[in-house]
Amino acid sequence: MDWYPLWNSLRIAAISCILVFFSGICMAYYVARMPRALKGILDVVLTLPLVLPPTVCGWILLLIFGLRHPVGMFLQTAGIQFVMTWYGGVIASAVVAFPLMYRTARGAFESFDETLAWSGRTLGLSDMYIFWRIRMPYCKQGIIAGTVLAFARALGEYGATSMLIGYIPKNTATISTTVYQLWRTNDEYSAFIWVLVNIAISAVVLLTVNMLEKRNRERRAS
Amino acid sequence: MSMDVRIQKQLGAFRLQVSFQTHGGILGLLGASGSGKSKTLQCITGIEKPDQGCISVNGRVFFDSEKNIDLPVQERRVGCLFQNYALFPNMTVEDNIACGVRRVCSAARRRDIVGTMMERMRLTGLNRQKPAQLSGGQQQRVALARILVNEPDILLLDEPFSALDSYLKEQVMTELDNLLAQFRKDVVIVTHSRDEAYQLCDSIAILAQGNLEVIGEKKRIFADPQTPAAAVLTGCKNIVAARRAGPCAVYVPDWNIILDAGQPVDDAVCAIGVRAHCFHEQTKENAFPVQIVEEIEQPFEWIVKFRYAVQPRETVPVWWRFAKMIRPEAMPSRLGVKPADILLLHENTPRR
Numbered sequence: 001m002d003w004y005p006l007w008n009s010l011r012i013a014a015i016s017c018i019l020v021f022f023s024g025i026c027m028a029y030y031v032a033r034m035p036r037a038l039k040g041i042l043d044v045v046l047t048l049p050l051v052l053p054p055t056v057c058g059w060i061l062l063l064i065f066g067l068r069h070p071v072g073m074f075l076q077t078a079g080i081q082f083v084m085t086w087y088g089g090v091i092a093s094a095v096v097a098f099p100l101m102y103r104t105a106r107g108a109f110e111s112f113d114e115t116l117a118w119s120g121r122t123l124g125l126s127d128m129y130i131f132w133r134i135r136m137p138y139c140k141q142g143i144i145a146g147t148v149l150a151f152a153r154a155l156g157e158y159g160a161t162s163m164l165i166g167y168i169p170k171n172t173a174t175i176s177t178t179v180y181q182l183w184r185t186n187d188e189y190s191a192f193i194w195v196l197v198n199i200a201i202s203a204v205v206l207l208t209v210n211m212l213e214k215r216n217r218e219r220r221a222s
Numbered sequence: 223m224s225m226d227v228r229i230q231k232q233l234g235a236f237r238l239q240v241s242f243q244t245h246g247g248i249l250g251l252l253g254a255s256g257s258g259k260s261k262t263l264q265c266i267t268g269i270e271k272p273d274q275g276c277i278s279v280n281g282r283v284f285f286d287s288e289k290n291i292d293l294p295v296q297e298r299r300v301g302c303l304f305q306n307y308a309l310f311p312n313m314t315v316e317d318n319i320a321c322g323v324r325r326v327c328s329a330a331r332r333r334d335i336v337g338t339m340m341e342r343m344r345l346t347g348l349n350r351q352k353p354a355q356l357s358g359g360q361q362q363r364v365a366l367a368r369i370l371v372n373e374p375d376i377l378l379l380d381e382p383f384s385a386l387d388s389y390l391k392e393q394v395m396t397e398l399d400n401l402l403a404q405f406r407k408d409v410v411i412v413t414h415s416r417d418e419a420y421q422l423c424d425s426i427a428i429l430a431q432g433n434l435e436v437i438g439e440k441k442r443i444f445a446d447p448q449t450p451a452a453a454v455l456t457g458c459k460n461i462v463a464a465r466r467a468g469p470c471a472v473y474v475p476d477w478n479i480i481l482d483a484g485q486p487v488d489d490a491v492c493a494i495g496v497r498a499h500c501f502h503e504q505t506k507e508n509a510f511p512v513q514i515v516e517e518i519e520q521p522f523e524w525i526v527k528f529r530y531a532v533q534p535r536e537t538v539p540v541w542w543r544f545a546k547m548i549r550p551e552a553m554p555s556r557l558g559v560k561p562a563d564i565l566l567l568h569e570n571t572p573r574r
Contacts, residue, residue: 113306113308115304115305115306115308116308116310116311118267118269118295118302118304118308119302119304119308120310120321121268121294121295121296122267122268122295122296122298122300122301122302123321123322123324123368123369123372124296124297124299124324124372125296125321126296133310133313134310134312137312138311138312140312
């Protein structure tokens, strides 16, 4: 049994999750304090990957990073190629998972009591301190939930990934593309094992989310 | 110790236009909700930016639109007690207070400062508690402790008692009164309660619809509120339109009587105010026949509404209030008002 797809999937999901964690929080923080009109437009743009079919996202990514397109050509001269490479999978997963992190983080930031920040400022605390020591702990539950959701989405990504990086065994194969390949080649037994692996990972993720929500409820009740 | 505030700010249809100077002591900003008193406070802390004007405290300029000065909130050294106290919910009481220590010092020294302040504010033993576990009074003391270790130049309190139960309020108010007496720096208290303003403040500024109506020593404000809006906020129940009817007399159309005001009346007088407890059966001045309309029983006093015999039916009855102990056998048929108890009111023309 070749465990490469598990390792590759975890690697792609972990890296894209880290990218999405910081970019999602950053965008959520700034969009939450934008003027209404701009906020509406940016919100649609940033949420689009959640609503669009993943294959459409993949097609758009190919349009950008494809080897016959300007950005892709430029990157290739710099020695970077996102098409048919495992780190292209990071881009595909990050794009698709981004809205989940962004939206949950924004919801958390919007529920933040802004007088806490002002009170910190009157005490002479820097905005940096306020962000990391007051705002983030206050919004902790929402941000953790967003991260878990983004990780789960990145791990299960199929559509955009298969379009951008395809399926090369021991190279770009992920769990989800492997399951599809095995089913196509009639290897029911191996496909079944991967399905079990997938279910196990999903169960862990869901249990984590539920546990966080429960802790959140208890904290509010006390 | 002085404060100079002259600001203008347009907020939609609402226009805030406030200017006042203080020379030490405790100033109360008294106003109804939406009168702009909290906005004024926010302009001083730097949360809101005025369109025009200047703000300076003890000679330090916080804001000056002409010189393009707008000091960041962090550098203003303004201690602000927010309505909900704004304690950081994720931190313990101790950490909350430690956040306020502005001085750069060792961790041990910092702990020392926090410990001393906690003792002074009677918070000993609550070190590891989270704000949500504290009572309203304790939360307020933690917030004040956090502000005091911050060593602010000026203290601003925004409705300091609005989050407290009424029975707790009086006790906390007395504590705060003592604390402010020790603070010895400028204090501004925003409130809508004339009782709080009277008990805690030295001088009072009255705001209505974004304008500063009157400002002055509190006893003078209560004795002579000058404008109808100020009279309402100092608790005057009977405010009616009036006009000059002689050198020392006013005619009150709603009551259809002429009253002796006991002092020269100018043409600018637009209304008079008579406090509800100022009517007496024995008073011979300004005494007219009355008809009782309604009697309302309160725990310790009676509120009686009456109309003068010559007063038109459709007008609002007059409020009369007296302690239960002195309730007469029968309701009087005549009530008088001393000329000194008649407040002459002018339309928004501060004369001080």
